[in-house]
Amino acid sequence: MMNTILSKDKNSSALTELNHYKNLFFIALFSYVLVYGFELTHFTLSIDEEFFDNFTQTMMLGRWGHALIRHYLLPEPFVPFFTTALCLIFLSVAAVLSALYLKLNKYQSAAYIVMLAALPQLAYQIQFSNQSDTVALSILFSTLSLFTLDAHRLKGYVQFIVLTIASLSIYQSVFLFAASLLCVRFTILAIRKETELSQLVKKTAIYIGLTLVALILNSLLSKLCAYYYNIPTSSYLTSMIGWGKLSPGEIIFTVGSYIYNCFTFNAPFGMNALPFTLFWMMAICLLALRKRSQFFLILTLCIVTIASCFIMNVILGAWLPPRTMIQAPVIFAGLFAAVLVSTGFILDRHKIFISCIPAIFLISGAISSNKLFYSDYMAREADAHFSLQIIDTIYSKYPDFDIKKTPVFFYGSYTPANAWRLACADAFGASFFEWDGGNNSRIYAWLKSANIADFVHPDAEEVARASKFGDELPAWPNRGSVFLHDGVMIVKIGPQLSPYNK
Incomplete structure (x- = not known):
């Protein structure tokens, strides 16, 4: 009798958890459809979508995974509605998994997922239907890779490298999504007092080391694929590097101006919500100071999390187009989730009021994103x-x-x-x-x-x-x-x- 009751309780718990993930998926899908609805329902040819065969070009750019997926599995270059719909589905799954990785509760997860869609940086990727679904798949791979690190075993490390290579092979800068998500995870763990500096340093070292291995292997595989298909490599990525071409002062000015614009409401259209990450950081730090809880560690982690948005700019020493800032939404949403984790009892008392914040940002993001796509339609x-x-x-x-x-x-x-x-x-x-x-x-x-x-x-x-x-x-x-x-x-x-x- 007792075994039967325990079995029923276990099945009931599993069903409740499954329903929770299902609900989160539909919240994510609804949010993404609201934000990118015009492109979904009014397919428009944008710049770079005019060519019917992009296999050679993407292979030249080192996006060999994308080229092979398009060549053997997904339609080349795209199918109106289907490609964008598949993109939004992949993004929704990635959103749910990232909330799970951050170990957020039901309410925090829902708010986090809405905020992910509310910063419409991905409009600058979804505009290019010839890669929007594969980029979303790359984000999914990047998110999944972090789960394998928690095992702290060789098998997990190998899986991390494989998933990171899969992500890099589609779009090289997407691996930074995982880097920013990891920074958010560290911040939330510090807020919960579930980690120490030594643990964070060790995990960071492991992540950097394994990522470097993945980058090297991906580069070799990219050259191997290009050689197999007799396709030359492109200098597109190397041409974007500012180091060695500009003086250190010019690079500092270029990158500094870019960052300054992003936080003074002069970011690319639709991304002017990004400066609110500074408000999230201040709220987190004030609450940590009030609780006398690892203030300097939390402050440092918040700064590192925000700075991770501009890793590629610093590495290349250059201004980069907004489509490369794929990690911006996870920083914006992740630090907001960290605020919710910090508030504790305050959140429980004022859920309805606090729920208005993600809703307002979602509406604002949807307005901005659909204006962008309509401008392309009219072009x-x-x-x-x-x-x-x-x-x-x-x-x-x-x-x-x-x-x-x-x-x-x-x-x-x-x-x-x-x-x-x-x-x-x-x-x-x-x-x-x-x-x-x-x-x-x-x-x-x-x-x-x-x-x-x-x-x-x-x-x-x-x-x-x-x-x-x-x-x-x-x-x-x-x-x-x-x-x-x-x-x-x-x-x-x-x-x-x-x-x-x-």
């Missing part, structure tokens, strides 16, 4: 309208123009009017006719993928002749900018020739 509308104007001008001036035989060359760049474009929003709202100074490869690919026109590309000699003749033509909107010369239809949309078209 494509503007691009389409501009394209039709050009095509109409070509056929008006040259009724016998044969789109299947006569090559077309775009000289310069042009930015169609977009009233919805936002300041400091990276590639959001940008035109294909302006990016890279009017890169013909991008323009041709976008026109084809948007089903507007499939122009014949000029060869190298035709490009040279068209470039020279184009110097003398007036620029758009002067209709004289469209001119048929020596068998090439020249469309001068701007005064400056793009370096990508020479």
